[in-house]
Amino acid sequence: MSEAVSEPPAEVGTFRRTMRRLLREPLGVFGLSLVILVVGAAVFADLLASAEPSRISPRDRFLPPSADHLMGTDQLGRDLFARVLHGGRIALLVAVGSTVVSLLIGIVLGLIAGYGPRWLDNILILVFDALKSFPTVMLALALVTLFGPSLTAVVVVVILVNVPGYARIIRTQTIALKSSEYVTAAQSMGASPARILRVHVLPNVVGPIVILASMDIPVVIAIEAGMSFLGLGVRPPTPSWGAILNDGFANIRESAWIVIAGGVPIILTTLGFTFLGETLRDVFDPRLKGRG
Amino acid sequence: MTEIVLTVEDVEVTFPTGTLIDGLRGRPRSIKGVAGVSFSVARGETFALVGESGSGKTTLARAINGLQPVSAGHIEFEGKAVEGQDRAGLKAMRRRMSMMFQDPVGSLSPRLNVGQLIAEPFRIHGVEGRDLRGEVVRLLNLVGLSNDFAERYPHQLSGGQARRVGVARSIALDPTLIIADEPTAGLDVSVQGEVLNLLNDLRERLGLSMVIITHNLHVVHHVADRVAVMYLGRFVETGPTGEVFRDPRHPYTAALLSANPEPDPDKAHDRISLPAEVPSLLNRPPGCEFHTRCPWAREDCRTRVPRPEPLGNRMISCHYPLEAGAKPPERTPA
Amino acid sequence: MTVLAVSGLSVEFTTEGGTLQALRDVSFEVPERKIVGVVGESGCGKSTLINAILGLLADNGHVSAGEILFEGAQELTTLDPTSMRALRGERISTVFQDPMGALNPVLSVGRQMVNVQYRSGRSKAEKTARAVEMLQKVRIPDAEKAVNRYPHEFSGGMKQRIAIAMALMMEPALLIADEPTTALDATLEVATIELLKELQEEIGCSVLFISHHLGVIAELCDEVIVMYAGEVVERGDVRDIFNDPRHPYAHRLLDCDPARQKGLVRHLPTIPGEIPDLRARPEGCIFRPRCHRAEARCTETPPEIVVSPGHMARCWVAEVPERAEAAR
Ligand SMILES: Nc1ncnc2c1ncn2[C@@H]1O[C@H](COP(=O)(O)OP(=O)(O)OP(=O)(O)O)[C@@H](O)[C@H]1O
Ligand SMILES: Nc1ncnc2c1ncn2[C@@H]1O[C@H](COP(=O)(O)OP(=O)(O)OP(=O)(O)O)[C@@H](O)[C@H]1O
Ligand SMILES: [Mg+2]
Ligand SMILES: [Mg+2]
Numbered sequence: 039m040s041e042a043v044s045e046p047p048a049e050v051g052t053f054r055r056t057m058r059r060l061l062r063e064p065l066g067v068f069g070l071s072l073v074i075l076v077v078g079a080a081v082f083a084d085l086l087a088s089a090e091p092s093r094i095s096p097r098d099r100f101l102p103p104s105a106d107h108l109m110g111t112d113q114l115g116r117d118l119f120a121r122v123l124h125g126g127r128i129a130l131l132v133a134v135g136s137t138v139v140s141l142l143i144g145i146v147l148g149l150i151a152g153y154g155p156r157w158l159d160n161i162l163i164l165v166f167d168a169l170k171s172f173p174t175v176m177l178a179l180a181l182v183t184l185f186g187p188s189l190t191a192v193v194v195v196v197i198l199v200n201v202p203g204y205a206r207i208i209r210t211q212t213i214a215l216k217s218s219e220y221v222t223a224a225q226s227m228g229a230s231p232a233r234i235l236r237v238h239v240l241p242n243v244v245g246p247i248v249i250l251a252s253m254d255i256p257v258v259i260a261i262e263a264g265m266s267f268l269g270l271g272v273r274p275p276t277p278s279w280g281a282i283l284n285d286g287f288a289n290i291r292e293s294a295w296i297v298i299a300g301g302v303p304i305i306l307t308t309l310g311f312t313f314l315g316e317t318l319r320d321v322f323d324p325r326l327k328g329r330g
Numbered sequence: 331m332t333e334i335v336l337t338v339e340d341v342e343v344t345f346p347t348g349t350l351i352d353g354l355r356g357r358p359r360s361i362k363g364v365a366g367v368s369f370s371v372a373r374g375e376t377f378a379l380v381g382e383s384g385s386g387k388t389t390l391a392r393a394i395n396g397l398q399p400v401s402a403g404h405i406e407f408e409g410k411a412v413e414g415q416d417r418a419g420l421k422a423m424r425r426r427m428s429m430m431f432q433d434p435v436g437s438l439s440p441r442l443n444v445g446q447l448i449a450e451p452f453r454i455h456g457v458e459g460r461d462l463r464g465e466v467v468r469l470l471n472l473v474g475l476s477n478d479f480a481e482r483y484p485h486q487l488s489g490g491q492a493r494r495v496g497v498a499r500s501i502a503l504d505p506t507l508i509i510a511d512e513p514t515a516g517l518d519v520s521v522q523g524e525v526l527n528l529l530n531d532l533r534e535r536l537g538l539s540m541v542i543i544t545h546n547l548h549v550v551h552h553v554a555d556r557v558a559v560m561y562l563g564r565f566v567e568t569g570p571t572g573e574v575f576r577d578p579r580h581p582y583t584a585a586l587l588s589a590n591p592e593p594d595p596d597k598a599h600d601r602i603s604l605p606a607e608v609p610s611l612l613n614r615p616p617g618c619e620f621h622t623r624c625p626w627a628r629e630d631c632r633t634r635v636p637r638p639e640p641l642g643n644r645m646i647s648c649h650y651p652l653e654a655g656a657k658p659p660e661r662t663p664a
Numbered sequence: 665m666t667v668l669a670v671s672g673l674s675v676e677f678t679t680e681g682g683t684l685q686a687l688r689d690v691s692f693e694v695p696e697r698k699i700v701g702v703v704g705e706s707g708c709g710k711s712t713l714i715n716a717i718l719g720l721l722a723d724n725g726h727v728s729a730g731e732i733l734f735e736g737a738q739e740l741t742t743l744d745p746t747s748m749r750a751l752r753g754e755r756i757s758t759v760f761q762d763p764m765g766a767l768n769p770v771l772s773v774g775r776q777m778v779n780v781q782y783r784s785g786r787s788k789a790e791k792t793a794r795a796v797e798m799l800q801k802v803r804i805p806d807a808e809k810a811v812n813r814y815p816h817e818f819s820g821g822m823k824q825r826i827a828i829a830m831a832l833m834m835e836p837a838l839l840i841a842d843e844p845t846t847a848l849d850a851t852l853e854v855a856t857i858e859l860l861k862e863l864q865e866e867i868g869c870s871v872l873f874i875s876h877h878l879g880v881i882a883e884l885c886d887e888v889i890v891m892y893a894g895e896v897v898e899r900g901d902v903r904d905i906f907n908d909p910r911h912p913y914a915h916r917l918l919d920c921d922p923a924r925q926k927g928l929v930r931h932l933p934t935i936p937g938e939i940p941d942l943r944a945r946p947e948g949c950i951f952r953p954r955c956h957r958a959e960a961r962c963t964e965t966p967p968e969i970v971v972s973p974g975h976m977a978r979c980w981v982a983e984v985p986e987r988a989e990a991a992r
Contacts, residue, residue: 214769217816219437226395226431227499228424229454230417237450241441345817383821383849432847474938478681485722486679489843490706515846518705518876519920523932530930545821545849546877548922552929572928589850591857591879593921595902599883604851610805 059321066317072310076303080126089117091124092275100293110295112285118299121277126303128189128278133258136193140200141251145244147201148208149235153216159209166202174199174261182270192271196258204247211243246319253315256308263304279304332372335507335539336394339368341403343389347612361611363389365563366403368638371507374533376540378550378571380586381560382608387543388432390560391509394541395429396420408506425455428500430510432543434492438484444470444495445480451502469498474524489516497525501532509541514549526553547590551575559583562609562619569644577654579646581624584656602658618649625658626650665736667838667870668694668717673730673741675709675716675894682943686712686725687894694838699864699871701881701902703917704891705939710874713891714840716741717872718758719748735837753783757836759827759844766827767815773799773826774811780830798829802859803852821847828856832863839864840872845880853877857884878921882906887974890914893939893950898982900975908985910969910977913951915986949979957981 060066079086089107095115103110109118151162178195185191215221215238224234259279265271266280274281279300286297343364364386371377379387392398394405396412405412407427415423428451431437438447448466451457467477473494484492493516500508508529514522530553532538544550550557551571558568559582567580578584585602592599604623609615615622621631628650636647675687686709694700702710715721717732717740732740738751752758760766768776777795778788786794792811799807802825804818815823824847831839841860845853857880864871875881881888881902888905890898890913898911909915916935918924925932937954940946946953948963955962961980969982 210770217769219431219433220439222392222397223429223431223437224439224450224454225397226424226429227451227454228421229450230421233454237442238439242439347817381849383824383847383852384819385849388819476938476941481680486677486724488707488711493706512847516706516843516876518703518708519878519917519922520933520935521706522876523920523922523934527931527934545847545853546922547850548879552922552925552932586850589854590923591850591854591877591883593878593882593906593918593923595882595906597882601854608803608805612806612809 056318056321060317063317063321065313066321069310069313069315069317072306073314076126076307076310077130079123080130083120083123083127087117087120087123089120091120091277092116100289102293102295109299110293112282112296113289113292118282118296121282122279122299122303125277125279125282125300126307128272128276129259129262129303129307132189132192132196132262133255136196137200137251137255137258139193140197141204141247143197144201144204145208145240145247148205148243149212149239151205152209152212153231153235153239162205162209166205169198170202178261178265178270182265187265187270187273189272189276192262192265195265196261199261200251200254200258204251207247207250208243211246212239215239215242249315249319252318253312255315256311259304259307259311332375334370335373335375335408336371336541337404337406338370338390338394339404339406340366341368341390341393341405342366342401343386343393343398344401362563362614363611364393364400367558367560367563367565368403369558369565369568371539371541373506373539374537375556376530376533376542376554378554378557379541379543379560380545380547380550380557382562383545384608385560386563387560388511389563391429391511391541391543394509395424395427421455425451425503426505427507427509428503428505430496430500430508430513432511432515434489434496434516435484435487437496438492440484442483443480444475444482444484444487447484447495448480448498448502451499455503457503465502469502472501473498473528474521490518490521493517494521494525497528504536505538506536507539507541509543511543512545513542514544514546522549529553547575547587559586562611562614564619564647565638565645566620566647567644568638568646569642573643577652579641579644579651580620580648581626581652582620584652585625618647620648626652626656665696666693666733667696667735668872669733669736670713670717671731671733673713673716673732674728675712675721675725676728677722677725679724679943684942685894685945686942687716688945690730690891690894690896692889692896692899694870694872695887696870697864697868698886699861699873699884701885701888702872702874702891703876703878703881703888705893705917706876707939708891709894710891711842712894714758714842714872714874717840718752718756719743719745754834755836756838756840757831757834759824759831759839759841766830767823769815772812772814773818777811777826777830777833780833794833795829798833799826801863802826802829803855804829821849821852824848825852825856828860832867835867836869838870838872842874843876844873845875845877853880854883860884878906878918879923890917893945894942895950895978897951897979898975898977900971904972904975908971908975910971910975910982910985911951911979912955912957912981912986914977951979957986 098111098115099113101107101111107117107119109122112118147162151159177198181191181194221234221238224238262271263280266278267284271280272278282300283297286300289296341364342362344360344362346360381387389398393400396415400413407423445466448469449462452462452465466480470477470479475494514525517525529540533540542554554571557571557574558565561582567574567583574583578587585604588602602625609622617633618631618636621627631649636649638645638647641651671691673687673690677684677686704710716727727741734740774792774795778791781791795811796807799810804810804822804825824844828844845856848856873885885902888902889896892913898914909918920933920935922932935954940950949966952958952962966978966980968976968978970976971982
């Protein structure tokens with residue numbers, strides 16, 4: 039007997055129940071707290087850090103942490119605490135923004151591939167596979183040579199990397215639902231393909247993909263940091279964790295604080311989102327376990 | 331002169347199967363789910379389709395609704411051809427011809443609640459000027475569900491309750507034809523009676539026509555005007571229900587009727603037992619397709635293909651129609 | 665020995681409109697090598713009963729009282745999920761009302777039938793051979809080819825027979841079947857009943873069989889349980905129930921069967937009235953609002969009356985058969 043299928047689908051509109059179950063899992067609570075911390079810090083960056091993140095102050099170079107500078111200063115005398123908080127803002131904006139955009143594109147393409155005519159499906163699959171087989175670094179380099187290093191380049195890379203995966207998952211589920219009796223029933227009532235996809239297919243396929251996407255956020259943060267570290271992403275003087283890390287490495291002999299200031303937030307954010315995502319996935323849909 | 335609502339002429343539906351290799355080996359690359367059936371349904375008439383599971387009843391129903399392209403033949407609903415309709419044409423048609431599906435829970439979208447499910451037809455056809463909430467309540471009450479069911483989701487319904495939601499939805503837009511695929515499977519006899527009486531009332535009041543597919547022969551006996559018995563995608567016997575039930579002339583009909591389980595633990599069953607092996611559509615038997623299981627089969631049944639012939643009020647595809655009350659001959663094992 | 669003993673079982677669902685009591689004080693036994701049928705109004709809790717036995721109640725449901733003893737040893741209401749899953753895989757198997765629910769739409773039928781045997785230790789080829797053999801047993805034509813096909817390529821009835829094949833493949837001690845023959849035509853229905861009986865004798869298992877088709881129940885079952893609105897109102901030997909029903913609901917139910925209508929009726933008989941709201945059960949006898957034999961004492965909870973050994977009815981007037989009363 040396959041068991042998963044005989045269970046009723048997760049109750050609809052169960053935000054509170056999900057939260058209750060999430061809060062029963064220690065890892066989930068830990069992840070959630072980290073995420074709240076990181077998001078809170080980014081949102082209230084201006085209030086928390088009084089210093090201006092890009093203000094250069096040559097007299098204050100390489101200061102260790104103190105009451106004035108909670109995390110010390112970097113090689114240009116900029117306040118690291120302010121830079122880290124504002125960098126977090128950029129990291130989260132890029133991560134959440136580009137993930138949401140990838141999700142939207144992935145869902146639309148996946149639905150079209152799964153429900154549309156066969157030839158369109160074949161073309162889309164070909165495009166997804168081609169994109170997937172392209173190494174991320176190469177893609178990034180290619181785009182940067184095209185557009186020059188910028189935030190846009192980072193976002194475009196992330197979208198190109200994420201969309202094929204999301205679209206494929208949506209497509210597979212859509213194909214499975216296409217022959218289901220409730221979709222046929224909707225057809226028999228005269229519903230248009232657009233309505234069928236919106237009302238009868240979409241709500242049944244988005245759940246897992248949203249959870250998978252939330253687990254991709256740390257990956258995106260790493261991509262942004264990595265590209266900025268390599269100088270392909272956010273341009274100075276805009277603060278970014280990757281750029282801070284890079285400064286830190288360049289000046290590791292003078293002060294170790296810079297590397298720590300750039301590295302720890304990346305680690306905490308990654309852990310937070312990963313734990314939260316994994317717990318959510320288990321709570322929502324045990325069938326997805328061992329995936330992603 | 332009764333008005334004909336639905337005409338089905340020599341309809342065939344094929345499904346692709348097998349691979350190119352099969353094709354090269356001379357094996358069929360497609361199967362005929364429906365292999366040439368003809369009938370018509372008059373206004374206010376109830377036409378029943380019975381027959382072997384897998385004999386193509388659902389496929390035929392889907393073809394009538396335009397969900398399944400036909401590979402040959404012609405279907406006409408209210409004077410218009412179903413096949414070759416564009417999307418707008420089909421949509422208009424489907425408003426007047428609704429379908430009830432075999433799987434009561436599976437045909438309800440799992441993330442919509444009952445209220446939304448019943449409102450679906452109104453939304454799809456953009457029926458203006460009606461109070462949706464009021465319509466939903468009216469329909470719920472019509473099928474014997476209380477108002478608070480509107481908030482429930484399909485997985486919170488019992489099979490029978492889900493079935494009633496399906497009924498409510500199919501009568502929402504006052505159709506002229508309902509194609510009901512197993513409308514009472516999963517209902518207890520009392521609710522089954524209610525659903526059938528409800529459909530019957532609508533038939534009487536609105537002149538609704540029905541094509542009803544069911545395995546429950548007792549139901550067919552009481553509600554259908556005419557019945558068609560399907561075997562391997564063809565009609566083997568068609569005729570007025572009472573007559574067919576009283577004296578079945580095709581051996582398969584006779585076997586089907588004799589198999590019908592009776593609610594009496596001590597009833598001695600005098601069944602016409604058929605050999606188990608149901609032929610595959612990939613490999614249709616030559617001659618009369620029923621000869622492999624027919625207790626009365628004669629030599630020429632193996633080679634000669636029977637055509638549907640009129641016999642009184644009926645159409646029968648059999649070289650040697652049974653006499654009333656015929657008993658199967660003693661079989662000599664081949 | 666009894667394979668399954670349910671005693672005092674109550675199940676509640678939490679819904680927006682309050683607590684819904686889907687089962688109340690349900691007790692019965694499934695003896696070894698016996699087929700026990702369950703009949704009753706749609707929505708009376710038959711599937712809920714099965715889900716409670718299998719530990720598969722929906723999230724908003726829970727067992728509020730009673731116990732379920734399996735093979736005299738395991739108490740299923742308190743069993744941990746892991747052992748429950750193992751039990752479901754090996755000792756108890758199920759065929760559900762909805763054949764599509766038991767089959768995964770994206771895996772071929774053969775693949776699923778091989779997966780079911782993951783504990784058997786057979787080789788892949790043997791597992792496939794066994795799958796083909798089971799498909800032949802339930803009369804799927806071209807079984808060797810059918811294993812490579814996907815569920816939607818089969819008719820409703822074929823899917824149901826495949827589900828039966830999968831359930832019986834593990835030779836369970838208890839087979840639970842929730843309306844397994846509704847999708848089958850009469851000849852196959854009869855064949856499936858016979859097949860079930862045959863396999864049941866061969867494996868020596870017990871069967872809990874739910875059906876709305878009274879003819880099938882009469883033909884297949886040894887014992888019958890009649891349920892109404894979450895309660896067992898009558899139970900006994902199949903002959904007792906069909907020939908001498910004592911609970912007015914059981915009596916009405918049998919009377920509604922189209923098979924029992926003499927002559928042609930366009931308008932089929934039904935039981936007037938509606939099932940009570942399970943969130944606010946009426947006091948006393950649950951069937952009282954619809955019962956034509958209701959008396960003053962029916963406002964009190966009726967006792968379980970033993971009509972004859974093994975035949976009981978939960979009704980104040982069960983001692984007097986309806987016909988005898990009518991004659992008075
Ligand atoms: N999409 C498909 N692809 C290939 N074969 C199909 C498809 N759909 C149906 N078939 C085949 O067509 C035949 C008729 O199926 P159909 O569902 O119409 O039967 P049915 O008479 O409704 O049976 P039941 O009473 O069991 O529901 C079956 O042999 C089935 O396997
Ligand atoms: N998850 C749920 N939440 C709330 N109510 C439920 C839930 N599942 C079932 N119910 C209710 O419990 C009652 C019993 O349902 P159940 O599915 O057990 O009926 P059933 O006897 O199997 O009916 P049928 O013969 O129609 O399949 C019904 O009134 C149903 O609406
Ligand atoms: Mg069918
Ligand atoms: Mg049920």
